[in-house]
Amino acid sequence: MLDWRKALETLDGAYSDATMRAYHCDVQAYVTWCADARFEPFPASAAQVCAFLEAEGKRMAPSTVRRRLYAIRKIHRLLSLPDPTYDEAINLAYRRVRRAKPVRPQQARGLTASHLKRFLAVQPKTPWGMRNTAMLSFGYELMTRRSELVALRDEDITLRGDGTLRVLIRRSKADQEGQGRVACTSVDTAQRVLDWQAWRGPSTEWLFCPIYQERPIDRSLSDTAVKTVVKTAAKQAGYPAEDVRAFSGHSMRVGAAQDLLRKGFDTAAIMRAGGWKSVNVLARYLEYAEQNVWEA
Template sequence: MSTEVSLPAPTGLQAFADQARQYADQSRAANTRRAYASDVRAFANWCAARGEPSLPASPAAVLAYLIDHATTLKVVTLQRRLAAIREQHAAAGFDLETSSSAFRDTWRGIKRAHGQPAVKKRPLMTVDLRRAVATLPDTLPGRRDRALILVGFAAALRRSELAGLEVTRRDGAAWVEERPDGLVVHLARSKTDQSGEGAEIGVPYGSNMETCPVRSYRAWLNAAHLTEGPAFRPIDRHGHIGTEAVTDRAVARIVQRTVEAAALADGYSPEEARQLAAAYAGHSLRSGLATSAAANDAPGHAIQRQLRHKRFDTTSGYIRSGQLFKQNPAGMAGL
């Protein structure tokens, strides 16, 4: 969604006004901009079907839109659409009044009546990760998947970060540096670093050969003969390696496919294995590292540093999950 910026626009300043609009467009992540643009279009179509103006829209129309979709859209989606509508109005210089008690009370009622806890994907704990990667064959796709899963887990990467890694340094790209002590993942930009300051994440050698992210990554590069470009790439059924990077959705599919294979190896039926795998996603690597580390009493500040959280309370959610049974009062009650 384009963001309008008002600047004086005499002939000599027009170029700066155009640049200001371009920079304003970059103030949010690309995924957020696409989502907001889609949200605004959905609201405009709804208004057009009812003969209501969408810009500027009346608070009553916005509230009616929220009510009309309260049973068909999740509250988190409605919340994002409301934010998009507000931002569109502010960018266009319109004041959308949503602070009245009637609006606030109705919106609060919608959230209370239809709000649900977020459905979180299951963390891939270390013990489950070991079983999963053990099922991967010693083939080109198997080596790629092993390296992708282990590096993503050890570096606590988001799936988009993992998919975007490159073998060597390139301006504006995330890349992996090989050092004697392990790997260093250099991130150019991340979800919590929209200003692009970057971050360095250390990935040490694993204590087990089968689950060592450093050895697995190097084995994949050697097998694929990669010296530059994307680190993780598609491989077709003939064994040909692509030139582009895998997508972030491909990362999720690789995780799910590997978990499903492990479940089948453990004796699950095909249907049970599919259902179990569906509980995991790309984020399961990141949350799995945090939760597993917390279960093994890793310091909270170290977990926060690896996850690159700005706020510790975000990290503490993973720590609570990993330590549910650590010094649990119920376990000390003599039951």
């Protein structure tokens, strides 16, 4: 069998860690299916890929099936093999998958300012509570993705003369080349971050780090830790279980965008503030704000 893992290694540094994990997962799923069906995975025929997509479509979301297809395409290119993925039969197979399982994208519950106030009020007077208070405030005001939030370092923030912080968000899902965007915090949020930094000390350059036995650990938090902080805060604030499930690590970004819309900011201004490149993605967040579905 051709070594697809070695082929993927050539992508290191060109794509984010999350993208690389997805490529490995998707190609492995295809290779495993081929082994069960007694097919050689590479090079693949159009009929073989069609059969795989249709099989995956019975158990996976259409977005995952599409991602699998892109991974198969990438491996064929990396291995300099004839690429079967543009065959019209494959296009039709994927269309059948989408029509058979129409899925409306899931929407994280927006962590709006009213929710944030409740979340902050229940944070304990401990190092963990100090860190989480700063993280929740930062994530909301900067409208960060969770990967952006945990990637921040001390060198990315600057205290301004008015007591606010200037923050450089260096790289994001929509900015793979790292041109970055600049955002600013309120005085209150700046003070929360400064208080956290004062406790944490100079032992790490990561702005938000893990804590073990009341000592900061010199590494960044995982992006899943952001989701845990949000859900734990929701639970501590007394939200019912279904609401806790609806909050996610993306909720701060969603809620801040919804609040800006309610305050009268237009879509272009919100896109600039949050670093969105697609108005379609932002529109899904804002429709709930317009309908007041997620009001506290």
